[in-house]
Amino acid sequence: MHEDSTTNLAAVNVLYNVGSKHERHDKTGMVHLFEHLMFEGSQNIPNFDQPLQVAGGESNAFTNKDLTNYYEKLPAVNIETALWLESDRMLQLDLAQGKVDIQKKVVIEEFRETCIEKPFGKAWHELGRMVYGDHPYRWPSIGDKIEHIEQAELIDLQFFYDQFYHPANSILTIAGGVQSEQVFDLVEKWFGDIPAGNANQQKTPSVTSKREFQKKDLSAKSGTDAIYMSFLMPERGHPDFYTVDFITDILATGSSARLEHHLKIERELFTYIDAYITGEMDEGMVVVEAKLREGVSHELAEEAIWSELNKVAQEPLKKEEHIKLLNKVESSVVFGRTSQHNISYNLAFYELLGNAAEINEEMMHYRAISKEKIMQVARELFSRENCSQLNYFQK
């Protein structure tokens, strides 16, 4: 819990330790489809949203490769309504074929809208296949293909509910204008008698796909050529995780960052360029994503990006730039604390990683990064064998 007496709102967050990496490779997209069904009524509450809206609140959820996360934002005086709703769908959801049929259609439209109709919507499917081989991080959480969603059956979804939607496999966090003692009593009241169940023990394997340079050409009706370069990076909890994140800050955080300044503004090779980590719990990706200026070839684009990546690996970070980046990280931590919803989700995520209290240690990890470490990690990361690349050509 995080108390904040300056607001009269509250955020309630329920995280379940189940993500698309827990799916079978031939039945993907089930965890996300199931997330939709969590809003379709539980045993005692036929309509999830109505009582919440009557209480002046709203809710939403998201699914990623590691987890499924649900949340409500509402006036703090009505927080008990959110606890009632979340507890009832944890206790006993009311699944039915008719609801499944409609949400399958909704998710198919979501798939079309985000992965088919968007100019580079297929990029995540393609990169996943190249980077992850047989590992279940291969498919995005929306699913490997539309057919899997079309073929989903009630029993597939029931499985995820029975297996993973238990108190022992969930984390409840609350932030806002409420007091802990009162809230703990209410949580006990609504969640206390739900059978604990088991925590998710399923371990995902390490990525074992062979590391070799891979490249694929694609075409899209996009009005521009583009390039995606992806590098497999260490899991969270690995000592180098924060260093890799900091390396993407060197490359792309702020309008003075290297890729933006050197390649977009000075050399005018790109109209857009960014670098970021995907941030999964297991081995995630560093992605460099860029749109090419008209007339610039993919070879030139690739060479220019490599020259910036190599610079991080070969030239020690100057003190001024180092301080600039630490200030940038620090202010983003402070800015992240202005939203109750952010705070409650971050608490839950750190708890899933092992300990919610670690949320206060974030800055320490960044401060501990040395310039030698940056070069060493960049050398390991930015090797040609570790690179998977998509070249997009406009149709």
Add this chain to the structure above:
Amino acid sequence: MSIPLSNPINRKMGPASRRPEVLHFPNVEKTQLNNGAQLYLIPGGTQEIVHLEIVFPAGKWHQAKPEVASATAHLLMDGTATQSRRKIAEFIDGIGGHLKTRSGTDQGKLLFSGLKKELEAALQLMREILTAPSFPEAELQKYLRRSVQELKMLETQREWLASRKFSEMLYGLEHPYGLSEDAEQIKMVTRNQVVDFYQSQYQMSQAIMYAAGRVDQKTVELINKYLGDILSESVGALNNPSFLILPQAEKKAFIEVEGASQCSIILGKRVPTLQQEDSAGLFVLNALLGGFFGSRLMQRLREEQGYTYNIYSMITDLEKDSYLYISTEVGAEVAEDSLKEIYKAIERLQEELMAPAELNLLINYLLGDLMVSMDGPFNQLRQLEDFISCGVKADYFDNFAATIRDMNAQQLQDLARKYLQPDSMYEVLAGKLPNINP
């Protein structure tokens, strides 16, 4: 905050909830800098953060040639008499802040957010940007080249094409709200046009400023010290033309997009502005139609039919006009049915009185939503800025909240009959339609 006493557990009934309280807009202090610029002060927040916005009459509305407003806003960040683009960017990143310019239909803005301890340093830089921009020719050319290419990208996107066509139909091609520039026009922007636009529209005496977060009298003094003595050379030359709205005669348009598996639908019409009667009532009516997850359109097209991932209606309040529109992406095979369902939902608003339970839900949801929009200084800033831009004062909020609370079913039906006649709607479809003859 005390939570109501809890009753014994009853999973069927659930706990009783209270109607969200109707808030008053906090007292906002308004002051003037020495040069006449207006400054609103919105204190609060838990972190040592300050947001500062400086708003100028420097939008598309005020430009003599297409794209000039946007180019000027962009180029302000690209160099001053003593600092290069890179120096400016490095300085701001170095203090962990954000500084950017924005331009839209009605305004040009300079926005800063950062740690309070860095405000003075940021103000020094903002002063330099506003008084001595160098508008480098080379940076202008780079900007124009990027803009041409970005436009080309947008023109491949169905939703964007539909929305551009919709604005044209509503306002006509001669109006800043209806017009969008083409590549040839973008290429013709000159540095002289940018300099002229800057001189006439970025006059500090005409600026409206908002400071939110950890702000107090000392902050006002600091702002006055760095921005209060900036005097414009060309006071009086402010360009503020008027335009005729000439809607297109044809109310329906279809844009064929080969190979699309979905179809974009956008439909809507002009509605009263915040300054006119009925705006608060229309806000409620719009919410009922498509303004939240429990809305009629979302429930019907998504939750009952599964036609779409998302459908919404919203009212856009520009400085001098407002319009309501409904927007969705639907499967091409259900586009025709979706359109029928949308009109059915509109007709239902006119034909049926809504049930008391639905009205109660709607009002409570909206009052809760107002609490969110008033939560903390940064949300308050956004809300206040919207009001001021549209020519109403902070006290508008109190009437607005009371109108929402007191709305009844009859009023909503009357408003639907008055404003949402299906044949008054403009409609654009973009995609591949198997069953419709355009």
